[in-house]
Amino acid sequence: MTANPRTIALCIFLFLASALVTLSLRSAHHTGGWLPSVRPGKGSSSRPSQQVLGPKVAFATFLAANANPDAKATDEESAEINDEDDGYFLGTRVLAYQLLHSRTAGTNNSIPFIVLCTEDVSARKRAILKSDGATIIVVEKLNADWVIPGTDRWRDVMSKLRLFQLTEYSKILFIDADTLVTKPLDGVFYDEATLTQATLTNPEQIKDDESALPRTYMFSTHGDFWGYDHPYPPETDLNYLNCGFFVFTPSKVLFNYYLSLLKLPGRFDPGFPEQNLLNYAHRRDGNMPWKPLWYGWNVNWPTEKDWRGGARSFHAKYWDGDPSHDPVLKAIWWRQRAEMEGFYRGRDLARAR
Template sequence: MVPAPLRSKVVLVWVFILGAFLFFLFAPLPNQIDAYRDATVDDAHDAVPVHTVPHQSQWKPTELKDLTSKYAYATFLAGNDKDEHDDVYLLGARILAYQLLHAQGTKTNNSIPFVVIVTKTVSPAKMERLQKDGAVVVVVDDLVAEWIVLKSPINARFKDVMTKLRLWELTQFERICLIDGDTILMDNIDGVFDDPAVKTQQTQNKAEAIKDDEAPFPHEYAFASTAEPKIVHDFPPTIENNGYRYGPNYLNSGFIVFQPSAAMFNYYTSLLDKDDQRWGEALPEQNLLNWAHRRPHGNMPWQTLDRMWNIHFPTVRDMEAGVKSLHEKFWNPEHQDLKPYLERVRDKMVEYFEKRDKEGS
């Protein structure tokens, strides 16, 4: 008969042997262990609420009602697929923000806001960038002329330009100075709001200028600009020196001072479907404005600003003559000898905002 203590040891040995056998029989292989481990981690992850990292953009719409100025500077920006550093029109708007709001010698002395109206296709990151630069960013609905969109081929730049007319809806301002994004300032331009040409005008009543298929004219208006010069011109361009590209009555829409008006906006939009050569289609919004404010035969003729405020196709000679703003693409000017001056302003803008960003201002 086997003693009790010995029987217990024998039982324990067999239990150990059986346990080892079952472990090696059913235990997963190393790659299975890894899979189970990963599955366990995933299960644990799924059981914990996931807090997504917020988009870096902190873009928030600006409330126009918070602005008290009776004047505003403004420009327009449409969306594209270029990033912040390659979008020359974004850079142009940023140059205007820098010059109008920050740069010594050109910044407003009267706390006049700089408004950028943008299409919904402009990325939040670009809107945030402009807002950080000090601009008031306003997102607007597209304003589309179907005949432009359906044209083939279409100049992509022209697809959105009619949306610029949304500025006339900003009726809280008495006057807006619209500046194209490809403009460089050489001096402060606050005085443009005191130019005699921007005074309120009474709408005329010439029967031949009234069209049945157009909305009624507003009773009064303000609209001032300058005539389109030739690419090669003397300063100032005049009739006598043959300096105008299309004569003295064709305005350039890159620099306008106007009175916002719901009635005027309604009149403009009634022209959008007029593709019957009434006002031409080569430069859509510019030609529309030339038709609406045609002179001498229209009922709302545009008024002429002093040439010192702005010039299109500027030359070094224009700049040296003291013109306060140059309507020209800094990245590809018609007169290449002007390019170093324009690029210098761009570089100053980049340097200023980079320093400001680092300081957390």
């Protein structure tokens, strides 16, 4: 029996159409899919302009006024020494460079970097960070009389919880300013731990004096090692979370729940203020347990072994003289700082022409 030429042609057409659809779907999956896509733009000094498609994601950090005991009395005096007295401000600038501009550590997608600032961060410093490419959001402080932190530099850290009010974003990765980034982090938004979870309903974990929990939530992070002596890959079944690096979905209901905990003296240990509040709210045996991220996204108490093992970011104050810091990672941070300063000098010279 002779095949009908029209039937053969129709089969070939359907096969080619199916292959084209499959190729398009695979390409979208591997290039970021729902992450902001990059489009070439005019007049950009560092990165292309972007057209955001789908849900919005962001990187974020928190910056309060300089709490360094050796801080200069005025912002003008700090400016005269290039803000060497304000490590967290310098760390925020390096972090902005790493995420937004670095050829090795920067993301391949144009994801905004939010700096949540308290009102007492000087207008000059905010303007510098904005010029660096950061999105500046100034917020009122969030405190409670009974919450007395273990050290003065943590006096305003509760204010970082205001990030949960930014419901225009579907996912935010919070990164402490004292973080070295050596490889892109945009893939963290694909981590399976960042999938939306249904809030559990264990009645024993529901407290009458606390606000209602959201129906769903997402809060993912990693455990704290409490020291440099840890293996790589590290243990992943830890119960105490470290909130120097965490991914979450903003939620007004969840934010109001946190506020209700602040009104209950003794509900959590205030020594590590926001960290212990989050450890209580997202305790592993509670109704909103935190989910562990892939261990390589970030390491607390990091060493060269973690870096050589493939970890992508490292939590430590490399700007200070702490002798316990890993010398290799400290050297990388200082090189990143030098790159940042050279990058902005070149940008400023180009703008002046």
